[in-house]
Amino acid sequence: xxxxxxxxxxxxxxxxxxxxxxxxxxxxxxxxxxxxxxxxxxxxxxxxxxxxxxxxxxxxxxxxxxxxxxxxxxxxxxxxxxxxxxxxxxxxxxxxxxxxxxxxxxxxxxxxxxxxxxxxxxxxxxxxxxxxxxxxxxxxxxxxxxxxxxxxxxxxxxxxxxxxxxxxxxxxxxxxxxxxxxxxxxxxxxxxxxxxxxxxxxxxxxxxxxxxxxxxxxxxxxxxxxxxxxxxxxxxxxxxxxxxxxxxxxxxxxxxxxxxxxxxxxxxxxxxxxxxxxxxxxxxxxxxxxxxxxxxxxxxxxxxxxxxxxxxxxxxxxxxxxxxxxxxxxxxxxxxxxxxxxxxxxxxxxxxxxxxxxxxxxxxxxxxxxxxxxxxxxxxxxxxxxxxxxxxxxxxxxxxxxxxxxxxxxxxxxxxxxxxxxxxxxxxxxxxxxxxxxxxxxxxxxxxxxxxxxxxxxxxxxxxxxxxxxxxxxxxxxxxxxxxxxxxxxxxxxxxxxxxxxxxxxxx
Numbered sequence: 001x002x003x004x005x006x007x008x009x010x011x012x013x014x015x016x017x018x019x020x021x022x023x024x025x026x027x028x029x030x031x032x033x034x035x036x037x038x039x040x041x042x043x044x045x046x047x048x049x050x051x052x053x054x055x056x057x058x059x060x061x062x063x064x065x066x067x068x069x070x071x072x073x074x075x076x077x078x079x080x081x082x083x084x085x086x087x088x089x090x091x092x093x094x095x096x097x098x099x100x101x102x103x104x105x106x107x108x109x110x111x112x113x114x115x116x117x118x119x120x121x122x123x124x125x126x127x128x129x130x131x132x133x134x135x136x137x138x139x140x141x142x143x144x145x146x147x148x149x150x151x152x153x154x155x156x157x158x159x160x161x162x163x164x165x166x167x168x169x170x171x172x173x174x175x176x177x178x179x180x181x182x183x184x185x186x187x188x189x190x191x192x193x194x195x196x197x198x199x200x201x202x203x204x205x206x207x208x209x210x211x212x213x214x215x216x217x218x219x220x221x222x223x224x225x226x227x228x229x230x231x232x233x234x235x236x237x238x239x240x241x242x243x244x245x246x247x248x249x250x251x252x253x254x255x256x257x258x259x260x261x262x263x264x265x266x267x268x269x270x271x272x273x274x275x276x277x278x279x280x281x282x283x284x285x286x287x288x289x290x291x292x293x294x295x296x297x298x299x300x301x302x303x304x305x306x307x308x309x310x311x312x313x314x315x316x317x318x319x320x321x322x323x324x325x326x327x328x329x330x331x332x333x334x335x336x337x338x339x340x341x342x343x344x345x346x347x348x349x350x351x352x353x354x355x356x357x358x359x360x361x362x363x364x365x366x367x368x369x370x371x372x373x374x375x376x377x378x379x380x381x382x383x384x385x386x387x388x389x390x391x392x393x394x395x396x397x398x399x400x401x402x403x404x405x406x407x408x409x410x411x412x413x414x415x416x417x418x419x420x421x422x423x424x425x426x427x428x429x430x431x432x433x434x435x436x437x438x439x440x441x442x443x444x445x446x447x448x449x450x451x452x453x454x455x456x457x458x459x460x461x462x463x464x465x466x467x468x469x470x471x472x473x474x475x476x477x478x479x480x481x482x483x484x485x486x487x488x489x490x491x492x493x494x495x496x497x498x499x500x501x502x503x504x505x506x507x508x
Contacts, residue, residue: 010287016157017282020164025275027171029336031178032271035187036337045263046126049134064094065148067232070372071225072152074293082219085151089218090229091145099141106134116256127184132188136195143199145346146206146213154290155209162202162253170194235375242381246388246408253404257396265341266334266401269348273325273355279360280317284310284366291370295428304429305496310363311439312493316484318359319447321341324476326451328460331469343401350405356447357412360440362419366427377423384415446487450480 035043056427067092075083148158173190177183207213221229254262287310294303326348334342343351368374394405399406418437425433457479458472488494 008050009185010154010290013156013285013441014283014287017160017285018279020160021279021282023164024167025279027168027276028123028271031171031174032268033336034175034178036268036341038182039184045267046129047267050130054305064091064098064233064236066236066369066374067126067229068094069148069152070232070292070370071229072149073370074296077293077296083221084210085212085215085218086221087229088146088149088213090226091148094233095141095145099195102141103134103138106130106137118136129184129188132185132192134321136188136192139192139196140199142196143203146203149210149213149270150202150206152292153209154293156285158205158209159202162198162205166194166198166201179204182255185206199348212459231375232372236376238378239374239381242383242385244264245385246381246411250392250404250408253392253396257393258400258404262401265343268337268341269343269351271327273351276321276325277355277358280321281362283313283317284362287366291367295371300430303367307363307367307424308439309493309497310366311360311436312443312491313490313497314363315360315443315447316488318356318362319443319450319484320476320480321359322352322356322447323451323454323480324348324473325355327454327472327476328469331465331472335465337467347402347405350402350409354409354412357409357417361416362486364424368420368424371424371428373423373427376427377419380415384411387411387414446484447480450483453483454479 029227035047068087071087072084074080075087110130113127113130150156150159170190172189173194177186177190208499250266254266291306294306329348329351330342330345369375388407388411390407392404392412395403395406397403421436422433425431425436457475461468461471
């Protein structure tokens with residue numbers, strides 16, 4: 001296979017991922033619009049609630065993927081196929097165990113369904129529908145583990161192509177079925193079949209790329225190596241438990257405290273916010289394997305320089321995206337789903353703050369996970385999760401919907417905001433942390449001022465919803481980017497990235 005540089009791999013993976021995600025968002029949005037118009041609000045709420053329940057159950061897996069991926073970086077850099085075979089064999093066993101745990105945990109939730117759903121929705125065959133969601137979740141763990149090896153070889157663009165092809169097939173069939181039959185069960189069956197087809201196809205692709213995966217003579221890992229992997233899995237499991245509680249319990253709290261209709265409203269906002277986050281985060285996903293390779297081949301000074309540039313790119317993208325969300329969310333939701341799904345602006349503001357804070361963490365998280373230093377802040381996520389639950393429940397009982405999202409913001413600022421960069425700078429970058437926080441405050445101030453100026457322009461726009469949406473979109477694309485450029489064009493990170501792009505362009 002042709003040898004490429006980390007920059008080339010990153011650009012190719014990132015470009016493919018962004019294009020694939022944009023297409024996925026477009027198809028997902030059309031499916032969502034058809035879904036909300038063909039089925040009742042109760043089905044929208046049930047979809048969001050069951051998805052969150054299974055996301056919570058999926059925490060049993062989330063520590064494994066990151067730990068195994070990190071363990072693969074050095075064997076790949078050294079072309080050690082025997083070690084890769086051993087790691088993938090262990091990974092296969094882990095995933096079979098996880099599938100069993102998710103199945104058992106999912107079945108155990110059924111007796112408590114009345115507690116999770118405050119007001120029983122008018123949905124027929126509710127338990128059977130839940131079992132279909134559970135079946136899809138369990139099937140998603142079968143065969144898909146081989147994707148990790150493709151991604152660790154800095155070839156994640158291949159995985160993205162397979163993912164997108166099956167997603168387009170899935171959404172197309174679901175749209176046709178919703179329009180012609182309005183049958184939610186058939187809608188879910190298509191979901192399951194496409195998940196299974198995608199996993200089988202990706203597994204076969206991995207076997208063709210890496211024929212040694214089919215060899216039977218696989219050596220067991222040394223005891224010390226297994227112990228290191230198990231240690232990292234425990235650490236990542238703690239991280240992901242906290243992340244799942246913080247990010248995937250909003251629907252559960254809204255359903256149990258506020259009501260299932262509020263879950264339907266939030267599901268529409270989450271579709272837009274989550275989709276935008278997925279697109280922007282593809283930049284970081286595209287560089288993940290390259291960062292892992294960087295960590296095993298370069299010194300800490302080089303790693304620090306690349307991190308600072310990644311942090312700079314992240315704040316620019318998430319800052320612009322947060323401003324756009326604040327100005328465009330409500331008119332977009334009203335046009336797409338109806339006025340009954342629109343949140344007050346103060347709720348939108350908190351959602352955008354959470355989006356921005358989450359985005360500012362992405363560079364830190366990618367470097368922490370790719371460099372394998374997730375053991376040192378393992379208790380942070382559990383602490384944040386407990387804080388999030390406590391604060392969100394208290395605020396939700398007093399302030400309703402905005403209290404749930406406010407609890408997420410407060411718990412994040414008290415834990416992840418400072419712990420994650422502290423661990424990265426202390427254990428990997430070997431540099432003073434004050435630079436990070438000075439930059440963080442500066443970037444946040446620039447974003448806030450840019451958002452305020454953009455809002456002044458947007459508030460002056462009047463007329464119909466489509467006119468307001470389109471003109472505000474134009475303003476959001478121009479005004480904050482110009483202000484960011486004026487503030488950042490002399491910075492070292494900006495010039496470094498510009499030179500990188502020029503060099504890559506000349507090489508291409």
